[in-house]
Amino acid sequence: MTRYAVIMAGGSGERFWPWSRSHLPKQFLNLLGESSLVQQAYERIINLFDTQNILVVTGKEHAALAREQLPSLPQGNLIIEPQGRNTAPCIGLAAMHIRKREPGATMLVFPADHLVQGQAEFLRCLERGIQLASTAEVLVTIGIVPTRPETGYGYIEREKDALPGTPLTFKVRQFVEKPTTNIALAYLRAGRYFWNSGIFAWQTDLILKKIEQQLPELYRGLTAIAGHIGSDGEQEAVDSIFPSLPSISIDYGIMEKSQEILVVQGDFGWDDLGSWAALAACFPKDQHKNVIKGEYVGIDTTDCLIYGQGLLIATLGVQDLVIVQAGNAVLVCAKERTQDIKKLVQSLKDQGLGRYL
Amino acid sequence: MTRYAVIMAGGSGERFWPWSRSHLPKQFLNLLGESSLVQQAYERIINLFDTQNILVVTGKEHAALAREQLPSLPQGNLIIEPQGRNTAPCIGLAAMHIRKREPGATMLVFPADHLVQGQAEFLRCLERGIQLASTAEVLVTIGIVPTRPETGYGYIEREKDALPGTPLTFKVRQFVEKPTTNIALAYLRAGRYFWNSGIFAWQTDLILKKIEQQLPELYRGLTAIAGHIGSDGEQEAVDSIFPSLPSISIDYGIMEKSQEILVVQGDFGWDDLGSWAALAACFPKDQHKNVIKGEYVGIDTTDCLIYGQGLLIATLGVQDLVIVQAGNAVLVCAKERTQDIKKLVQSLKDQGLGRYL
Numbered sequence: 001m002t003r004y005a006v007i008m009a010g011g012s013g014e015r016f017w018p019w020s021r022s023h024l025p026k027q028f029l030n031l032l033g034e035s036s037l038v039q040q041a042y043e044r045i046i047n048l049f050d051t052q053n054i055l056v057v058t059g060k061e062h063a064a065l066a067r068e069q070l071p072s073l074p075q076g077n078l079i080i081e082p083q084g085r086n087t088a089p090c091i092g093l094a095a096m097h098i099r100k101r102e103p104g105a106t107m108l109v110f111p112a113d114h115l116v117q118g119q120a121e122f123l124r125c126l127e128r129g130i131q132l133a134s135t136a137e138v139l140v141t142i143g144i145v146p147t148r149p150e151t152g153y154g155y156i157e158r159e160k161d162a163l164p165g166t167p168l169t170f171k172v173r174q175f176v177e178k179p180t181t182n183i184a185l186a187y188l189r190a191g192r193y194f195w196n197s198g199i200f201a202w203q204t205d206l207i208l209k210k211i212e213q214q215l216p217e218l219y220r221g222l223t224a225i226a227g228h229i230g231s232d233g234e235q236e237a238v239d240s241i242f243p244s245l246p247s248i249s250i251d252y253g254i255m256e257k258s259q260e261i262l263v264v265q266g267d268f269g270w271d272d273l274g275s276w277a278a279l280a281a282c283f284p285k286d287q288h289k290n291v292i293k294g295e296y297v298g299i300d301t302t303d304c305l306i307y308g309q310g311l312l313i314a315t316l317g318v319q320d321l322v323i324v325q326a327g328n329a330v331l332v333c334a335k336e337r338t339q340d341i342k343k344l345v346q347s348l349k350d351q352g353l354g355r356y357l
Numbered sequence: 358m359t360r361y362a363v364i365m366a367g368g369s370g371e372r373f374w375p376w377s378r379s380h381l382p383k384q385f386l387n388l389l390g391e392s393s394l395v396q397q398a399y400e401r402i403i404n405l406f407d408t409q410n411i412l413v414v415t416g417k418e419h420a421a422l423a424r425e426q427l428p429s430l431p432q433g434n435l436i437i438e439p440q441g442r443n444t445a446p447c448i449g450l451a452a453m454h455i456r457k458r459e460p461g462a463t464m465l466v467f468p469a470d471h472l473v474q475g476q477a478e479f480l481r482c483l484e485r486g487i488q489l490a491s492t493a494e495v496l497v498t499i500g501i502v503p504t505r506p507e508t509g510y511g512y513i514e515r516e517k518d519a520l521p522g523t524p525l526t527f528k529v530r531q532f533v534e535k536p537t538t539n540i541a542l543a544y545l546r547a548g549r550y551f552w553n554s555g556i557f558a559w560q561t562d563l564i565l566k567k568i569e570q571q572l573p574e575l576y577r578g579l580t581a582i583a584g585h586i587g588s589d590g591e592q593e594a595v596d597s598i599f600p601s602l603p604s605i606s607i608d609y610g611i612m613e614k615s616q617e618i619l620v621v622q623g624d625f626g627w628d629d630l631g632s633w634a635a636l637a638a639c640f641p642k643d644q645h646k647n648v649i650k651g652e653y654v655g656i657d658t659t660d661c662l663i664y665g666q667g668l669l670i671a672t673l674g675v676q677d678l679v680i681v682q683a684g685n686a687v688l689v690c691a692k693e694r695t696q697d698i699k700k701l702v703q704s705l706k707d708q709g710l711g712r713y714l
Binding site: 297310325332344 | 374375652654655656657665667668669670671672673674675678680682685686687688689690691693694695697698700701704705708710713
């Protein structure tokens with residue numbers, strides 16, 4: 001059975017402001033090294049799929065950037081959303097593309113902007129998931145073995161025992177929302193909860209059938225678009241129909257309401273890089289527990305993330321801060337508040353300071 | 358008796374880094390409004406002295422800046438130190454200039470880089486000090502009525518009662534060093550201690566006689582220079598002799614060891630602006646007790662001083678910080694540590710990062 005990969009590279013990435021900007025969101029930044037997250041995502045799976053069978057979905061304003069960063073991506077494999085409508089329309093549109101090209105294919109879907117430290121284990125899990133999905137009418141997801149009582153992720157509860165003859169693969173008991181700290185601790189102790197990674201594998205026909213059953217309005221819109229795929233009027237149809245599709249996540253719209261989902265256990269150093277604090281946790285620290293990038297001088301500074309792009313950053317007597325200079329802006333943020341940077345971004349919008357976004 | 362004013366505009370101003378730089382020290386910055394501190398100092402006394410009788414002393418590397426900022430200062434009234442040697446050589450050199458021009462003159466000396474909020478009261482105090490100094494062989498200083506138990510200033514203890522017939526003027530009992538907090542509190546309660554403002558008035562001949570008696574090595578050097586004042590070789594003589602003069606303050610070298618000093622009580626909103634925190638105290642605060650200059654957006658930010666020059670500064674969940682962006686550098690400093698910024702500057706020197714100084 002032919003296999004396709006869909007890399008979801010939408011999103012505005014406001015939480016990494018001021019490094020991420022409206023014209024340069026998180027997934028296109030070199031947050032982890034010398035290439036961008038979307039480049040790393042692409043490189044990571046290049047040996048598991050034919051290049052022709054890798055699709056990337058991104059927003060209209062970032063299409064040029066995606067082409068620039070992924071020069072080997074075939075021209076027709078970039079799917080452009082005129083505006084973000086969450087993951088269900090994104091995945092549905094990609095599924096329509098794949099079904100048009102090759103009925104009966106299996107597809108893998110994953111976000112471009114996550115950390116994956118264990119490449120080999122990551123690929124083994126993907127392979128396991130794709131194999132399962134291609135041989136059975138079942139939705140498959142990758143569940144991450146939790147390493148801390150994280151309250152920023154959704155969780156997946158699995159059945160107690162693995163499927164007979166299929167190690168590290170379980171039936172899903174339920175998807176659960178982001179927990180409180182106490183509940184997250186209980187999940188960690190219970191030992192049968194995974195983090196929801198947002199990585200999925202299924203047959204294209206199956207996910208479209210699920211969308212048809214559970215999100216019929218979305219399905220009608222996707223069908224209307226599908227009639228134009230491959231034609232001259234394709235993007236025009238997408239641009240006119242896509243923005244009216246219901247904005248809903250695949251988790252909420254499909255996964256949480258489906259029976260017969262399998263979860264493949266993954267343990268490959270995963271993080272969704274949801275904040276500067278999460279990013280800081282990915283890097284080695286100096287002797288004062290600081291993560292430093294760029295020209296820096298400091299005295300009595302501990303547990304800080306300091307990112308300078310062009311300007312020198314100097315600190316004296318500070319702790320637990322995220323300090324970022326990028327372009328025309330400087331951010332100084334308590335480490336525990338980095339989830340709220342989107343509020344700062346909103347404040348900039350409200351004050352007409354769009355030149356800093 | 359002719360009166361002269363000497364504005365001391367030397368100093369490297371490292372404590373206001375990164376706004377102050379080696380080429381642009383504190384006294385040349387617009388720290389308090391639209392003109393620089395040295396411009397404000399000059400304007401402040403312009404009605405009390407003939408322009409011809411105002412001298413400014415500054416460092417060699419800042420002479421051009423001084424001429425630019427003080428275009429009405431007569432050409433020959435800028436005295437250039439090849440390097441800073443503290444206040445006694447500075448004052449001695451100025452006194453030699455004045456004696457050469459006009460034997461028997463009275464001189465007022467004051468630093469360029471202080472805050473003076475009450476202009477009228479300031480001038481009244483200066484006038485009182487100059488009158489006293491011109492009519493008696495006595496060293497006169499202005500003592501500031503303390504408003505808080507400041508540990509960053511030296512103090513002057515006065516005799517209990519004012520001089521008969523001379524209100525607000527006292528004999529000095531002693532000069533005292535910067536106190537601990539407890540001692541500063543005791544000074545405040547005692548009610549007969551002033552802050553040492555560094556503003557002095559005396560007859561030129563008297564201060565030179567004191568230097569001759571108490572700092573004979575300095576006097577010999579100054580005398581050697583004096584022979585060249587007004588000649589073509591003047592600056593050459595200063596450049597070769599001045600750097601070898603003992604580096605000592607007028608307080609330590611003369612005032613603390615002299616009898617018969619008078620102090621004129623001053624109460625005119627004075628501060629020596631010794632740090633970013635001291636500067637912050639001079640400005641009105643917003644409803645979150647922040648002092649803001651430049652483009653700014655913030656959430657849950659209190660008691661901060663935020664100075665941006667060109668870049669936007671954004672803050673989230675921080676307190677009691679000094680955040681300054683100027684030119685190619687950003688400073689993030691605990692408010693209570695702003696006295697230590699000179700250590701950061703030293704660290705930059707040590708690391709060969711002179712381009713940020």
